[in-house]
Amino acid sequence: xxxxxxxxxxxxxxLIGRAFHDxxxxxxxxxxxxxxxxxxxxxxLLSIKTGACPEDCAYCPQSSKYDTGLEPExxxxxxDIVDAARNALASGATRFCMGAAWRSPTDRQVAxxxxxxxxxxxxxxxxxxxxxxxTSDQAQRLAEAGLDFYNHNLDTSPEFYGxxxxxxxxxxxxxxxxNVRESGVKLCCGGIVGMGESRLDRAGLLVxxxxxxxxxxxxxxxxxxxxxxxxxxxxxxxxxxxxxRTIAAARLMMPASVxxxxxxxxxxxxxxxxxxxxxxxxxVFLGDRLLTTPNPGNDHDRDLLDRLDTTLAVVDLPTSTATxxxxxxxxxxxxxxxxxxxxxxxxxMAAQIRSTSSSVEM
Ligand code: SAM
Ligand code: DTB
Ligand code: SF4
Numbered sequence: 001x002x003x004x005x006x007x008x009x010x011x012x013x014x015l016i017g018r019a020f021h022d023x024x025x026x027x028x029x030x031x032x033x034x035x036x037x038x039x040x041x042x043x044x045l046l047s048i049k050t051g052a053c054p055e056d057c058a059y060c061p062q063s064s065k066y067d068t069g070l071e072p073e074x075x076x077x078x079x080d081i082v083d084a085a086r087n088a089l090a091s092g093a094t095r096f097c098m099g100a101a102w103r104s105p106t107d108r109q110v111a112x113x114x115x116x117x118x119x120x121x122x123x124x125x126x127x128x129x130x131x132x133x134x135t136s137d138q139a140q141r142l143a144e145a146g147l148d149f150y151n152h153n154l155d156t157s158p159e160f161y162g163x164x165x166x167x168x169x170x171x172x173x174x175x176x177x178x179n180v181r182e183s184g185v186k187l188c189c190g191g192i193v194g195m196g197e198s199r200l201d202r203a204g205l206l207v208x209x210x211x212x213x214x215x216x217x218x219x220x221x222x223x224x225x226x227x228x229x230x231x232x233x234x235x236x237x238x239x240x241x242x243x244x245r246t247i248a249a250a251r252l253m254m255p256a257s258v259x260x261x262x263x264x265x266x267x268x269x270x271x272x273x274x275x276x277x278x279x280x281x282x283x284v285f286l287g288d289r290l291l292t293t294p295n296p297g298n299d300h301d302r303d304l305l306d307r308l309d310t311t312l313a314v315v316d317l318p319t320s321t322a323t324x325x326x327x328x329x330x331x332x333x334x335x336x337x338x339x340x341x342x343x344x345x346x347x348x349m350a351a352q353i354r355s356t357s358s359s360v361e362m
Contacts, residue, residue: 012203027248041283043095044088047291053101058231062101068229097128104133114145121146139183151188157204188218194238215254223264251280
């Protein structure tokens, strides 16, 4: 299947609804044409500014509108962010993703994050930031600091969006994506399943993502983490096979993008995660925390990756002797050359990342 940007919702819905084994077989075949199925990319998240967000995203524990018991924290100092990134690199992650609970940062906040991006990039890691809506000038400032990826999700279909968020529009999100693209920073853009949306909504989300030209280089598919106090807490659980189908369809519709099995892995069985990786996901977040909620943790992931005969991708540092095996992949700074996952490489992860930080700005 070639690269297409003209998918319709009817087509995407039919794709997700194909006979399960046919869908998986084709998705896995397409996956193998670009990627080594034995190699998984690893990113580590750090919440650099936590909670007190003015937005009303119904899934989010960081919204000030909901009482989730989360203690707000100010923006971390650059030195603490860099310490965490160093630990992330040592633990086998190739990308360090800095998340801030802002609707849209001020220029001063962007300048502070740009300092952190420069410092983390200096360690030889890929950098990613997710700070809310950006102006074109702010995106340019981050590009100048060497930011590799900006994460800004569409979250769901345009039709279901209003059920989840009322404080910013779908168009606002598309505007930020355009500003990021214009700056030359690569896009990490995906959504959430399990929010009570229909299959047609999941198809609608994938169509929006696949209509972006070029496709987002990273596509995170999050399974809703249900947090007490948020409006979506208590939502009927999604059939896990629908997650697998959505990932397989994402792989087929965006064949060269890295698809990340993102939030929600703590609620998944190992077997479900294995199916998702077979269906075309080839990236995960490591560590025992996402931004504010739990993630499986180092020991568990080491065992799972070992059991799946899978290894972690490595960053192509200038000094690296690795040779990329995934020349078609859009995420090309990372080589999918295998590195054996050992207790040492994956066991020193994000427990250290959450070291106490001094605060400089909210
Ligand atoms: N405030 C910024 C924004 O919204 O763009 C950046 C941080 S926000 C936490 C990043 C993304 O995390 C959201 O767009 C959403 O897709 C995902 N997310 C947040 N809470 C989640 C939850 N409870 N379950 C699954 N995904 C979640
Ligand atoms: C994305 O799509 N998922 C990550 C990352 N981008 C920033 C965030 C998941 C957050 C899950 C809820 C939490 O830990 O607060
Ligand atoms: Fe704020 Fe982002 Fe959470 Fe929405 S998802 S409430 S914008 S931190």
